[in-house]
Amino acid sequence: MWNHTMAEAECIFCNKKSSQIVIEEEGYQCRKCPSCDLIYISNRPSLEEIEKLYNNNVRANRSADASISGFFTRRLHARHHLRIIKKFIKNGSLLEIGPAEGAFLYEARKEGFEVEGIELNTIQANFIKNRLGISCEESPLNAFSFDGKKFDIIYHRDVISHFYDPIAEFQKMNDRLKDNGFLIFETGNLGNVELKYFKLFTNFQLPDHLFFFSDKNLKELFRRTGFEFVKVYRYSKVPLLWIMRGLKTKTDQFTVREGKKHLLDPNLSFEKINMFTFQYLLRNAFNYFSYLILYKIGYVIPKKGRPQSLFVIAQKKK
Ligand SMILES: [Zn+2]
Numbered sequence: 001m002w003n004h005t006m007a008e009a010e011c012i013f014c015n016k017k018s019s020q021i022v023i024e025e026e027g028y029q030c031r032k033c034p035s036c037d038l039i040y041i042s043n044r045p046s047l048e049e050i051e052k053l054y055n056n057n058v059r060a061n062r063s064a065d066a067s068i069s070g071f072f073t074r075r076l077h078a079r080h081h082l083r084i085i086k087k088f089i090k091n092g093s094l095l096e097i098g099p100a101e102g103a104f105l106y107e108a109r110k111e112g113f114e115v116e117g118i119e120l121n122t123i124q125a126n127f128i129k130n131r132l133g134i135s136c137e138e139s140p141l142n143a144f145s146f147d148g149k150k151f152d153i154i155y156h157r158d159v160i161s162h163f164y165d166p167i168a169e170f171q172k173m174n175d176r177l178k179d180n181g182f183l184i185f186e187t188g189n190l191g192n193v194e195l196k197y198f199k200l201f202t203n204f205q206l207p208d209h210l211f212f213f214s215d216k217n218l219k220e221l222f223r224r225t226g227f228e229f230v231k232v233y234r235y236s237k238v239p240l241l242w243i244m245r246g247l248k249t250k251t252d253q254f255t256v257r258e259g260k261k262h263l264l265d266p267n268l269s270f271e272k273i274n275m276f277t278f279q280y281l282l283r284n285a286f287n288y289f290s291y292l293i294l295y296k297i298g299y300v301i302p303k304k305g306r307p308q309s310l311f312v313i314a315q316k317k318k
Contacts, residue, residue, distance in 0.1 A: 009044040011036060012167065012211075013220050018042070022195060028206040037191040037214035045207050047164055053207070073287035074103035077157075080295050081186070081311065082111050084233060085153070088313055089182055092152030097141060097173075098159040102128035109134065113153070116146060141172050150178045157186040161209040170225035177316040183227055186311050188237075191217055194305040200241040201307070218312065226317050233311040235298035240290055241307060 010017045011033035022039060023030035031042040045053075081104070091112045099105050099117040101124050109115045117136040119125040128136040137145055154173045163169045173183055191214025204212075213221075222229055294309060 009040060009042050011038050011040065012165075013038055013217060022198065023204050023206070025204055025206045030204070030206065030212070032191070036216050036220065038217050039191050039212035039214075041207055041210050044210070050164060050207070050210075070287070071101055071103050072284050073291065074101065075107055076288065076291050077295075078104040078107035080291075081157075081184075082107055084311060084313075085155075085182075085184060086111065088184075088230070089153060093149070094153040094155060095146070095151045095176070097154065097156040098162075099128060099136070100124055102132050102134060102136070104155065104157065105134050106132050108155075118145065141169070141176065143175075145176070150176055151181060152178055153182045153184060155184045158188075160185065160187050160213065161211055164210065166211060166221060167224055170221050170227070174226045174316055179316060179318055181316045182230075183314045183316065184312065186309060187218075188212060189215065189234075189308045189310055191215075192305065193307050197238070197305075197307055200238065200245060202245055218310075222314055227314040228317050230313040230315050232313070233299075234303050235294050235309045235311070236301050236303045237294065237298060237307040237309055239297055239301070240293045243290075243293065 008017060014033055014035045016033065016035065018031040018033050020032045020034065021029045021042075022032045027043075028041050028045075029043055030039050032039045092114065094105075094108055094113040094115050096102075096105055096108075096115070096117045099119050100121070102117060102119075105115040105117050105128065115134055117125075117128055117134060118139070118141055119128060119136055120138060120140065122138060125136045125138045128134050135146075139145070154177055160166055160169075170183075177183065190212035219229060221227075298309070
């Protein structure tokens with residue numbers, strides 16, 4: 001696919017190379033740093049190659065389509081996360097990085113937060129602006145985003161594995177938070193997962209995912225970029241991964257392709273877009289079930305050394 005002309009990458013925290021290859025997928029290899037447990041693509045694509053990947057229209061369309069049609073499910077996740085967030089901060093300005101179709105922003109606004117988003121996918125950004133009426137920019141966070149405004153909360157979900165330079169991105173987020181502002185995000189814990197569980201994953205989405213972090217890596221990221229760790233909620237992904245693996249061929253049927261016409265029809269209520277066909281209902285039933293398995297059952301079962309979803313609350317240091 002790409003010409004891997006780049007030299008073998010090293011751990012971004014320890015600046016050392018590793019000989020341990022733990023994932024091979026799509027011509028990419030991930031190595032695990034023996035000192036800090038970071039898992040990273042070692043034959044790393046260049047920033048230019050990554051940008052090409054994200055600007056691929058077919059791919060962008062497909063992901064926009066899938067995520068807009070998944071609005072119902074993503075609202076469930078959003079409400080779950082907002083219940084937790086409100087234990088720490090009840091209102092204020094909130095920026096979401098990578099909101100996809102904006103379900104979280106939509107729910108957060110209902111809860112009284114003043115919301116804005118940064119979404120690089122144009123179809124999704126337009127959905128957020130035009131259908132949800134939420135302010136959304138389409139360039140990566142920089143000094144000029146939202147006229148330099150500072151936020152009470154910066155939120156993202158499943159985004160940090162995609163950052164080309166996670167340390168620099170966390171630094172930027174820190175700069176854009178008010179004093180004591182919250183950085184709140186969801187991510188995985190693959191760096192802490194025992195290798196025998198890797199076979200539960202049907203794929204690791206290389207090279208979209210460039211890094212997989214460990215607990216130690218998150219603490220180090222916070223230390224270097226001016227954050228204080230507040231709390232982490234842990235959910236075991238094992239039952240869900242196990243089910244997804246078993247259903248692999250069947251869940252592919254739920255990918256809705258013909259739904260797009262409905263989604264872009266401005267006369268239809270977007271809250272009802274999922275209700276058109278039996279296929280949508282089936283998919284939503286399945287997604288609701290997955291939500292319960294991850295966040296309810298996954299919360300109470302053993303988690304050490306196993307794949308987890310982490311919901312992390314951090315706060316900007318004074
Ligand atoms: Zn390391």
